[in-house]
Each structure stands twice: as structure tokens, then as C-alpha cells.
Amino acid sequence: MQEILKLENIVKNYGTSTKALRGLSLTVGKGEFLSIMGNSGSGKTTLLNIIGLVEKPTSGELYIEGTASGKLNESQRAKIRNERIGFVFQNYSLIPYYTSYENIVIPLLINNVKAKECKARVNDCLKLVDMEKYKNQRVAKLSGGEKQRIAIARAIANKPDIILADEPTGALDSENGNKVMDLLFKLHDLGNTIIMVTHNESLAKMTDRTIFIKDGVISN
């Protein structure tokens, strides 16, 4: 399998006392569905943030298709975050007073996609997550499952290679959780690389590979 992500000896410290990651190394193949498990405070989300170029590691290097992220400036990192990475959060991170359409179009607007193209892409995304009828609904009025589907639609709006999902079903009941997982598997089938943080072992078992993090390093 072709390598899309490579983490070499990643260390992340917050201040002098908190060591979130302690020399973690990991390789992720293109099109792989990887799940990350671990106890609270083990460093799962920190790892996801580093992979998503949200945070910089204290030391070590992250390669995205062979490009070392440490050499990128803030603007280049933001561009990669926008174009190549999609985020799905447990708390959705949607803008509540925006409509579904407006939430999904944000990454496209940041990427300066033309208005006509934006419209077409947002409609495609809404169709994929089966939320077309909620297009003009303010997301504050949607249920948790619906919000998460909108969040997934937003994550894929720019057709990214990598989708990072931080406990995407954590706030949902099992029915909605299953719908969200179905969507993620659907995206996986479409060729996306998915890295999902979860506490749910049964969900993790459904993915290609699961890694366990303990005290900032991979324990399995």
C-alpha cells in the first residue's frame, strides 16, 4: 500500500510538565482506515491535531506523501489543511447560526472556489450524506446525527485525501452512530484515507487497523 502519512519519533510537550506524545512513530497507507484507541489523556487527539497540521510537534517529523511538514510555513500548512485534510469532530464544530449549505461551503470559500463550483460541490456533498432537504436549515435546529452528517459533508467538500475523525459517534445514539459510520465507510470505499479516534472497540474492529496509544506512545 502506498504511504500517505509517516510520523517519525513525534514528541509533543505542553509546557515543561505535560508530555502528550513521547516519540511516536507511525505510517499510514493511502486509502487505509485506521482507528486510534486509548484512554483519556493518552494523546490521541494531540496525535490527530499533529497529523491535521493544527499543531506542530515539539520534535520529530510528519511527512505527508513524502513532504516534511516541519518545513512548511503557516500559510502552506493552512492550505494543506484546507485542501487535503477533512476534520470531523465529536462536537461537530459547526457554526450554529449558519445553514447547512453555509457550513459546508466554508472550506470552499477559504479555498476561493468559484461560486458556481461551490454550489455544485455543496449539493454533491449534501446528496452523499443524504441531507439535501436540510440544505437551508440552520444547523442549530438539526439533531446530533444530522449535524454530524453535515460535518462530514463539510469535511469532504474540498475532496481531501485524508479524513480525520475525532470520536465522530461519541455524542450520538447507536442508530445515528451507525449512520455516521456507514458514511465514513462509504468515503473509505471512495478511496479516502480515514483516521478515526474512538473509544468504541467494536467500531475500531471494523476498520483496517487499530492502534492503541498509552502515555504518548503506540502500545500495540
Next chain:
Amino acid sequence: MIRLFFKDIKHHLFDTMFLFLVGTFMFFTLCSSVCGSYETIRDRIKFSDPVWKHAYTYQYLNYGNPDEGAIDEYFRRFSERFKTVNDVKACYVTYSYNFCVDVAGENINLYFVNHDNDLLRSIRYPLSSGRLAEKNEKNVIIVSEQYKGKLKLNETYDFYNDYGKVQLKVIGFYEDTSIIDFSSFVNDNDISIILGTDFSNCVLYNFDPGTTNTGGMMNDTLLISADSDVSDDLKRIVFEERGEMDLLASLKDMLDGEIEGSRISGKAAVYLLLLILLVSYSLITAGTFIGLTRRINDLKTFYYLGMTLRKARVMFALERVLIFLCSIISGSVIYRKTCVTLNESVNGGAYTSNYWDIKYVLITSIIVIVLLSLAYLPYYIFTHKIELREYDD
């Protein structure tokens, strides 16, 4: 990013309108405070001089005191006094005199003699043709252009009353009789004024009646120029003659009291405006903070979705700056309109430039920049402390 910027403004219309209105109010009060402060300072300097150095005193008597009876009494007493000081330089005891003359079947009324100055002339007598009188030129008149068909420029005409005649030379025609209405507000505080006149059709300069019998129709009229030495002379002579300051002192006291009163109320108004300014500023700062705390997650979301933090901060700050700029424009326009309206209604449009001086613009701009910096400094401190770690487990 621009589309996102305007989309964001659209979604925060209430905040936007609130900040816009508060900002407008703030800038309006800011303008008023600055101008008010300036006026107070200026008036303090101006009116702290001895009262007799200014023709303002006379004008104040004439136009500022609503008690017409009292004014008439002052005039009468002044006139009596000045009859004895005819030789005082630049102070004239002259005559208000009705000349009636039949010019092509119509009467032209002449009322007074005037010592004038350039400033007074330039304001009062916009001429359609001809020229203004020289200072020592006698028996020359400027008439309304409605008489152009009957009187010719630079021609001398005989004017009659029931008892005699006088020759007057027409040296100019002015555009509009309504402009020369001395019974209404005079356009400049610091120029000489004419007391006890009711002008309608022409201005007669330095009238010398010669041998003409005035037939007892003359009324004493005091004319005072803006020349400061006149006032000094008057002061000296009146003081020496009376050996006391009763009349002058009472006038001075009255004027000083009124000026002081105006000054105090002016100061109070300025302080009140400054207080309102402070409150408005606090509201803006609070509004910025509340808006930020409510939208800090939005900022983080934009960051996750591929915007740099710097751009996200700038986008939010620009929104506020844009609102503030609109407020500045709106506030200054309202200020300007208010000034114009007040000036029109209270002063008859006299102070056309005082409230829109470049000084005001500069002072106000500096204050605005300082206020903006102060208002947005907390914003930058706040947004730089955003912790992305709250997403950490």
C-alpha cells in the same frame, strides 16, 4: 475570504447594527466634545480680555439681551454721554435721518450714517456693481439694485425731505436688500455694529447734512467701530467724566456674568459629552469582547478548515473596523447636519466654518486612532491566547 467576511457580517447583523449605532453615537459625541472643548477654550481667551476692548459688548447689548426696554435705556444714556465727546477719534455722534425724495414716483428712505470697516463691508454688502465707500468719503450711498433703473452709478442726486435737500452720490448697487438687515443677527461677532437703526433701502456713508434743516427729526444714533482704540478712549472718557464706574461697571458685570454663565454651561456640556463618550467606548469594548467570546469557536473552526489564525483574526477585526469606519462617517455626517441645523436656527447661519475646521478633523482622528487601538488591543491579546488544546483528550 471576502465572501466569507460578508457572510459573517450578515449573520451578525444584530451585533453589527448595535456596534454601528453605538459607534455613530460615540463619534458624534466625540466630535461635539472636541469642538465643544475648543469653543470653551477659545471663548475663555476671547472673553477674558477687558470687556471694553471688544465691540462684542455693544453687540451683546443689542442682540443678546431680550429686554428691549433695558437696551433702549442703555442707548439713551450712552447717547447723552457721547454727545459730550464728539471729538473722540473714530467715534461719531451722527444722525438717523429720514430723507424722502420722489424718484420717478417712488420714495427712497435713507436712515443712517455709518463708519465701517472692510470685514463688515465684505460680509454685508455683496455688490452687483460699483464699489464700497472709502473710510472718509462723505455723502455717498449704496442702494439696492432694484433702483438701478432710476439711479445711475457715480451720479449725484438731490435728496429732499420736508425741510431741505442734500446731494448724495451713488457709488454702488448691492444685490439683495434682505442681506442688509441690521435688526437681525449680524454675521460676525468681532466687527462694529450699528445701534438703533432700521435699514431698508440703502446705506448712506458718513453723512454730512451741511446746512440742511433736519427739522427736529433727527435722533441721536451712536455708531461704534471695531477699532480697539475707540473702546479704550470711550472707557477713559466715560470713566473720567463720571468719576465712577456705575454704568460701565454694571454693564460689565452683567456681561461678565452672562459670559461666565455660558462658559460654565459650555463646560458642563463638554463634560457630559465626555462622559457619554466614555460610556459609548465602554459599550464598544464590551461589545467586542462579548462578540469574541461568542465567536471564539467560530474562529477555531475557520482555523481547522484551512484559514490561518492570523487571517481569521484579521477577518474578525476587519469586521469591527469596518463597522467603526461606517460609524465614523455616519457620526460625522450627523454631527455636521446637527451643527448646520443649530447654526441655522440659533445663529441664522452665522458660523459657517467654525465647526468643521481641519483642526477638529485632526484632533478627532487622533482620538479615534487611540480609541480604536485601545478597543482592539484586548481583542488581539485575547485571540493570541486561544488554546487549541481544548480539543485534546
